[in-house]
Amino acid sequence: MSEPTSAGARRETKSTCCYCGVGCGVLIETTGAHITGVRGDPDHPANFGRLCTKGSTLALSAQPLLQQQVRALVPEMRSDRSLPRAAASWDATLDAMAHKFADTIRTHGPDSVGFYISGQLLTEDYYVFNKLAKGLIGTNNVDTNSRLCMSSAVAGYKQTLGADAPPACYEDIEQAELVFIVGSNMAYAHPVLYRRLEEARKNNPQMKVIVADPRRTDTARDADLFLQILPGTDVALFNGMLHLCLWEELTDTAFIDAHTDGFAELKRTVRDYTPKFVADICGISEADLVTAARWFGESKAALSLYCQGLNQSASGTAKNAALINLHLATHQIGKPGAGPFSLTGQPNAMGGREVGGMANLLSGHRDLGNPAHRAEVAALWGIDDVPDTPGKTAVELFEAVRSGQIKLLWIACTNPAQSMPDQKLVREALVNAELVILQEAYASTATAPHADVLLPATSWGEKEGTVTNSERRITRLHAAIAGPGEARHDWQIVVDFAQRLEKLLGRDKSLFAYDSAESIWNEHRESTRGRDLDITGLSYAILAEQGPQQWPYPAGATTGKLRLYEDGIFPTASGRAHFVDTPYKPVVEPIDARFPFRLNTGRLRDQWHGMSRTGTVAQLFAHAAEPSIVMAQADMDRRMIAEGDMVHVTSRRGSQIFPAQAGDDMRAGQAFIGMHWGEEYVSGRGHAGDGSHGVNALTSPALDPSSKQPELKHAAIKILKAELPWRFVAFGWVEPDQVLQLQAALRPYLRQFSYASCTLFGRDRVGVFFRAADDYPAAAELTAAIEALFGIAGETVLRYDDKRRGNARHILLRDGALHALSLAGDIAAERWLKEYLESAQPVAALGRLLLQPTSVAPQGFRSRGRIVCNCLNVAETEINEVLEELEGPPEARLAALQGRLKCGTSCGSCVPELKKIIVMRPVAVVASV
Numbered sequence: 001m002s003e004p005t006s007a008g009a010r011r012e013t014k015s016t017c018c019y020c021g022v023g024c025g026v027l028i029e030t031t032g033a034h035i036t037g038v039r040g041d042p043d044h045p046a047n048f049g050r051l052c053t054k055g056s057t058l059a060l061s062a063q064p065l066l067q068q069q070v071r072a073l074v075p076e077m078r079s080d081r082s083l084p085r086a087a088a089s090w091d092a093t094l095d096a097m098a099h100k101f102a103d104t105i106r107t108h109g110p111d112s113v114g115f116y117i118s119g120q121l122l123t124e125d126y127y128v129f130n131k132l133a134k135g136l137i138g139t140n141n142v143d144t145n146s147r148l149c150m151s152s153a154v155a156g157y158k159q160t161l162g163a164d165a166p167p168a169c170y171e172d173i174e175q176a177e178l179v180f181i182v183g184s185n186m187a188y189a190h191p192v193l194y195r196r197l198e199e200a201r202k203n204n205p206q207m208k209v210i211v212a213d214p215r216r217t218d219t220a221r222d223a224d225l226f227l228q229i230l231p232g233t234d235v236a237l238f239n240g241m242l243h244l245c246l247w248e249e250l251t252d253t254a255f256i257d258a259h260t261d262g263f264a265e266l267k268r269t270v271r272d273y274t275p276k277f278v279a280d281i282c283g284i285s286e287a288d289l290v291t292a293a294r295w296f297g298e299s300k301a302a303l304s305l306y307c308q309g310l311n312q313s314a315s316g317t318a319k320n321a322a323l324i325n326l327h328l329a330t331h332q333i334g335k336p337g338a339g340p341f342s343l344t345g346q347p348n349a350m351g352g353r354e355v356g357g358m359a360n361l362l363s364g365h366r367d368l369g370n371p372a373h374r375a376e377v378a379a380l381w382g383i384d385d386v387p388d389t390p391g392k393t394a395v396e397l398f399e400a401v402r403s404g405q406i407k408l409l410w411i412a413c414t415n416p417a418q419s420m421p422d423q424k425l426v427r428e429a430l431v432n433a434e435l436v437i438l439q440e441a442y443a444s445t446a447t448a449p450h451a452d453v454l455l456p457a458t459s460w461g462e463k464e465g466t467v468t469n470s471e472r473r474i475t476r477l478h479a480a481i482a483g484p485g486e487a488r489h490d491w492q493i494v495v496d497f498a499q500r501l502e503k504l505l506g507r508d509k510s511l512f513a514y515d516s517a518e519s520i521w522n523e524h525r526e527s528t529r530g531r532d533l534d535i536t537g538l539s540y541a542i543l544a545e546q547g548p549q550q551w552p553y554p555a556g557a558t559t560g561k562l563r564l565y566e567d568g569i570f571p572t573a574s575g576r577a578h579f580v581d582t583p584y585k586p587v588v589e590p591i592d593a594r595f596p597f598r599l600n601t602g603r604l605r606d607q608w609h610g611m612s613r614t615g616t617v618a619q620l621f622a623h624a625a626e627p628s629i630v631m632a633q634a635d636m637d638r639r640m641i642a643e644g645d646m647v648h649v650t651s652r653r654g655s656q657i658f659p660a661q662a663g664d665d666m667r668a669g670q671a672f673i674g675m676h677w678g679e680e681y682v683s684g685r686g687h688a689g690d691g692s693h694g695v696n697a698l699t700s701p702a703l704d705p706s707s708k709q710p711e712l713k714h715a716a717i718k719i720l721k722a723e724l725p726w727r728f729v730a731f732g733w734v735e736p737d738q739v740l741q742l743q744a745a746l747r748p749y750l751r752q753f754s755y756a757s758c759t760l761f762g763r764d765r766v767g768v769f770f771r772a773a774d775d776y777p778a779a780a781e782l783t784a785a786i787e788a789l790f791g792i793a794g795e796t797v798l799r800y801d802d803k804r805r806g807n808a809r810h811i812l813l814r815d816g817a818l819h820a821l822s823l824a825g826d827i828a829a830e831r832w833l834k835e836y837l838e839s840a841q842p843v844a845a846l847g848r849l850l851l852q853p854t855s856v857a858p859q860g861f862r863s864r865g866r867i868v869c870n871c872l873n874v875a876e877t878e879i880n881e882v883l884e885e886l887e888g889p890p891e892a893r894l895a896a897l898q899g900r901l902k903c904g905t906s907c908g909s910c911v912p913e914l915k916k917i918i919v920m921r922p923v924a925v926v927a928s929v
Contacts, residue, residue, distance in 0.1 A: 010032075014026075022190050023473060054614055071484050076093075085451070094496055094497050114410070115410045117144045118412060123465060135511055143391065148421075150346075174196070182305075184305060194219070214600060245293055251297070302338055311707075317707045328577050415447045418446045457483075469548075472551050476540060476548075495512045625769070631662060651698040654698055683751050798810070
């Protein structure tokens with residue numbers, strides 16, 4: 001199943017989803033040379049056929065008409081940044097790169113180059129990048145965007161348990177008596193696992209779920225106990241729970257004495273974390289704290305599930321360690337249904353950690369700072385030594401590029417011009433580098449314009465290799481189709497370059513004599529021999545024949561381990577786990593009179609990271625159509641901010657305008673923006689002062705001292721109403737082969753307004769939506785240029801213009817229906833006109849209403865409202881209409897609703913929101929007969 005599909009043939013190929021760390025298996029349907037469908041693999045143990053709304057639309061993102069508009073197809077280079085890149089051959093490009101690297105290394109030393117790679121690479125890709133940097137060039141300046149999401153989990157596991165190894169497995173969800181979800185909106189971020197938890201709760205009504213989070217997310221609404229803690233207070237919470245477990249004798253003294261060390265010091269620290277002290281710090285009630293501690297300590301099996309709320313923090317390692325302390329003290333580890341389980345953010349962040357693809361690691365979970373570990377890797381690679389100088393981690397790497405310490409920067413499969421915190425730093429680094437190389441499948445990312453060299457890489461459905469998911473399960477991927485144009489596999493690009501560089505550096509024997517992904521994986525496998533993640537008993541053949549397998553899987557084994565540490569022996573020098581003393585230190589950026597709000601960032605339900613892939617699928621915008629900042633209604637009322645008003649959001653690093661949106665999930669004084677909104681989708685006229693835009697113009701680069709993970713979650717901000725009375729929108733249907741080209745053509749116009757955004761909409765047809773706001777009417781030439789891109793030009797356009805007030809309405813009709821239109825000044829009719837366009841209803845009956853600036857929809861027109869169930873296209877209005885007829889408990893109404901409308905019966909990602917809608921509506925009163 002590893003060969004690309006031949007012309008005309010139709011078949012299914014086993015692979016995995018390329019989004020989160022759940023690692024769902026997928027079956028890719030191909031017809032000829034194209035991907036035509038995708039479904040969950042019913043035999044894959046991560047998902048058993050389930051897919052979320054993102055995974056189920058993967059085939060839509062792979063449509064040739066979309067791909068050809070955004071994919072990098074040929075190598076491109078430029079020697080002068082005042083000129084655009086030009087197409088070049090692979091030989092010319094790699095030769096030029098190799099000579100530049102060789103010259104720079106000779107002149108400035110190996111540490112003058114750096115690599116920034118990605119948790120979306122395959123394990124084999126990761127391995128050769130790591131070997132190129134540390135083995136051939138001699139620099140440890142290789143880090144990954146996993147530093148932004150998982151490095152605190154790595155550090156926490158290593159400090160306490162001795163190795164970076166999640167000890168639990170997905171089966172533990174069914175076997176747990178208590179599930180403690182901390183800093184994770186599982187319902188959005190890991191929806192397939194959340195479906196599993198929902199099913200487990202249904203089958204085990206005695207199971208309890210506690211959620212701790214600053215936001216009342218859909219996950220939190222489902223909890224038996226919700227602890228709405230203040231941002232950054234997790235360590236105090238865990239210490240307080242441990243204090244109570246000690247006080248009420250819920251700890252396992254025998255386990256502590258036999259299998260751990262360091263408890264006495266921690267015990268002295270947590271002695272001071274009384275319920276009142278902790279409740280005051282965390283902003284929760286003492287009663288809820290006591291309940292949480294008792295449920296956890298008394299449970300026969302307590303499972304913690306956590307993600308970026310713990311990790312993306314300047315105290316992320318301490319948060320992880322404090323939670324693991326709680327598990328060790330109560331012996332909630334090494335048994336079915338129990339354990340501290342870090343949910344990986346990216347599809348192969350685990351694989352990258354396994355091969356040492358970070359600045360402080362080496363292959364096989366070895367530590368760069370350990371001389372014996374460096375010697376082991378040097379012997380394996382056949383080199384004299386591995387450099388001992390610490391490498392630069394993600395934020396440090398870009399600081400070194402900005403300062404000129406690192407001259408050459410190679411970026412692969414990631415988009416730092418969108419995803420890194422403190423975008424001012426990132427932009428200045430990209431400008432200051434002597435050479436920026438971008439190895440990428442998508443030429444449409446925010447980083448692409450900064451690249452001097454663009455190397456086209458293969459993407460999902462085109463690659464072969466392995467990935468490791470959150471439960472340590474390795475899956476082999478098979479290529480369903482060949483890559484487009486001249487795109488190459490990431491490992492092939494690295495190997496080809498490395499062989500050229502070896503010759504220039506005078507190396508006789510190549511370190512990169514690989515002819516397949518399997519040959520790389522076999523070397524990686526050997527590097528794990530005798531280590532905690534030993535996979536010497538595995539092979540590509542076993543993975544293909546027997547399916548995905550968990551590590552460790554040493555030689556002679558017939559299966560991997562479901563869970564770790566069942567024997568109470570840990571991979572430390574003493575064989576004991578170690579309690580880490582974790583006093584609470586308030587390290588969240590302080591709020592003050594100038595910056596009185598706390599900004600939180602996180603995932604939207606239907607989008608992924610910087611949206612380079614999900615952003616090509618119009619229906620994935622249905623649930624969250626545009627960027628916004630979510631605020632508590634009380635905060636909006638105090639500042640006289642109405643729904644949809646534009647607000648200036650300003651941190652100590654930059655500023656960006658967003659539309660305001662009221663949310664019942666927010667406490668007063670807090671706000672939330674989706675992490676996905678970068679300059680590709682939202683911008684404005686230089687409000688950041690440095691050319692950076694989007695949410696990460698605001699976020700903090702403060703680092704955790706142990707993991708070097710940046711504080712992306714919480715930034716101090718101020719929110720001021722933006723006086724932008726003039727508005728402009730343009731939207732319309734676009735031919736499939738022009739949608740993303742139009743979106744790209746509109747991006748330069750985003751910065752011509754104080755605020756502007758550009759997204760997609762539609763389902764069976766695809767449209768582009770452009771919104772702008774300003775403090776005065778834009779020049780007619782500017783709006784005309786935007787309208788022309790939508791085709792709103794010529795004599796066939798219906799026009800209304802009031803130049804004195806700055807109002808205009810221009811409407812393009814085709815076949816008697818709306819096709820595209822623009823509104824300027826008064827845009828009150830925007831919503832119903834857009835829905836009228838989407839419904840494709842004839843406009844003949846509207847008459848002059850089309851050109852009247854009114855928010856009142858025509859008589860008989862029904863607004864569907866927001867789409868809740870994306871899979872089956874069910875809107876909130878339709879849900880509410882059915883609920884008016886239903887009575888009974890929430891569970892019965894949910895079942896009846898699903899029976900009528902089928903919402904939530906496909907991927908299930910909308911089920912938590914359906915529950916929220918049901919709870920918030922009064923029960924129907926049915927008259928008796």
